[in-house]
Amino acid sequence: MATRTIAAIRTAAVEANDFDALLGALKHQGYQVKGPVLRDSAVVYDDLGSTDEMPIGWVDVPEPARYRLTRRDERSLFGYTVGANPWKAILHPPDVRLWSAVRDAGGFHLVTESGPDAPLALVGVRACDLAALNLLDRVLLGGSHADPIYAARRSRALIVAVNCTRAGSTCFCASMGTGPAVGPGADLVITELLRSREHRLIVSVESERGAEVMEAVPHEPARDTDIVQAKTLVDRAKREAGPHRVNMTGMRELLLNSLESPCWDDVAARCLTCGNCTNVCPTCFCTSVHDTTDVHGAHAERTRVADSCFTMAYSYATGGSVRYSPSARCRQWLVHKFATWVDQFGSPGCVGCGRCLTWCPVGIDVTQVLGRIRRSSQGRPAVECDMPANAGRKEVSDANAPG
Ligand code: SF4
Ligand code: SF4
Structure with missing residues (x-):
């Protein structure tokens, strides 16, 4: 495939076989890549090394109290809807040490915790989940008490989002105005097109950082027919994504x-x-803190853990x-x-x-x-x-x- 400078192209087409080049470009640029992988019979977001680790051909069939994966006769990379775990598990970790202290002959010394070394690249972020990150930004970064742990991860995170071309039976993003088309905040937005003889990813470049990644990925300008088909698929998903499931009026x-x-x-x-x-x-962002010491009083630490308004202890x-x-x-x-x-x-x-x-x-x-x-x-x-x-x-x- 001929490669033209991405600066001249807002919407590129990438052959699905070249998706590894995108993952490789992210790693080469120093990102720690997180994305969809199969684990414990579910699609979850975790370290993503290569396309082979992705849930190729699998789609999720979520229902109330039931989760099922089923095989499709497809090579789809993004056939599932959302991962079982939310992205907050990576950006707002459920168990993190805030500080520790050791006592020696000179007294107590605080040991400061460092954030992640490498910036994160989040691959496969759906529209609803990007809207959720934008909400968490308001909660954890807005106001006068920004959360430094979330800020360290979020500020450098690169977002590779994916438009949904099908909705699960439990989805209702269309009621909440958050999907299935990806909204603001992504660096790259992918729409996957599977045709009988073609499997391509239509990539909308939304930021300079996204453009830098795409420079290293074989691509060509998307055809008008690609763009029309991508929009048609996302529009169809919108009709499936619970547009009337919740009446938010009043x-x-x-x-x-x-x-x-x-x-x-x-x-x-x-x-x-x-x-x-x-x-x-x-x-959901609620947390509690726990303090622990050893029996000799030589070591102490404070840990922040995810909590829930469903526990009695929380209130x-x-x-x-x-x-x-x-x-x-x-x-x-x-x-x-x-x-x-x-x-x-x-x-x-x-x-x-x-x-x-x-x-x-x-x-x-x-x-x-x-x-x-x-x-x-x-x-x-x-x-x-x-x-x-x-x-x-x-x-x-x-x-x-x-x-
Ligand atoms: S409350 Fe809304 S955002 Fe939270 S898990 Fe349920 S559907 Fe998703
Ligand atoms: S706390 Fe209640 S509503 Fe929430 S998952 Fe458990 S049983 Fe369901």
Whole structure:
């Protein structure tokens, strides 16, 4: 394929066989590459060395309380929707030492922690997940107390985003206005085109850093037909991505006026308060700190760990938990996500990725809960949202389980 300077091309076409050249260029430029790999029968984001490690030909079939991978007769690199783990696990680590101290003859000495040596390249970031990173930026970098751990990772991170050309049954980015087309903040945006005799990646160059990477990747200008097909596929995905799944009109006021709704008790009757939903949510950011010392008092350290509003300890204050009942904790999570987050950060805290539906062991579907609260507030019968019969299953449809 002829190579022309990327500065002259805003939208390039790269043969799928050359995707390794893009990964190689990232590594050559000093990035630590993270991307989709197969592990434990799921697509997860982790160290990505080469295309061979990607979930080639696999698509995810997420449902409430159920996750399934199925094989497609395709060579797709990005056929899945979102990884099981959110990108926050890399940028806002769930377990990080803040400081440690050692005591010697001269007294106590603080040992400072260093950030990652290499900048990160995040490959395969979906529209909803990029919107989630933009939200986390407001939470963790906005205001007068920026989080230095997140800032060290995020400020140098290069984003290779991917437009969705199919949506999972749990996706509702179209309701939340976050996808499936990638919004602002990416360095490169890929749309994968699979034709009978052609497999190419249409790459939109969105930044200087993205252009520098593309200089080392064989490419040619995208054809008009490529660009039209890419748009058609993303438009189709938008129709699949739950555009009417959540009615966000007046949602903040609805929830704030429904704090005493009986729906919270109904949800809590099924909720295990396990916190899985907050673990997988790409925007949940709550943490706690733990201090430990050795028995001799010669070593001490403070560790920050991910926490959840579903634990009693998280709201512990002066002798008891403020949110003692499961009902209060369910309400806290949803009212914060869809109402008071707007007051704090200017938009809802949900991007419609659907992970909380998939990984809730009892299949609680936040979109159903919100619909139920709306119907209940209008005096209409609340439709039951029962636990799916297949709750809690993770499986692959191929005997050769990946990962
Ligand atoms: S909603 Fe589901 S995932 Fe979240 S705490 Fe309750 S049972 Fe766990
Ligand atoms: S609340 Fe659920 S659907 Fe919304 S961003 Fe969090 S995990 Fe995704």
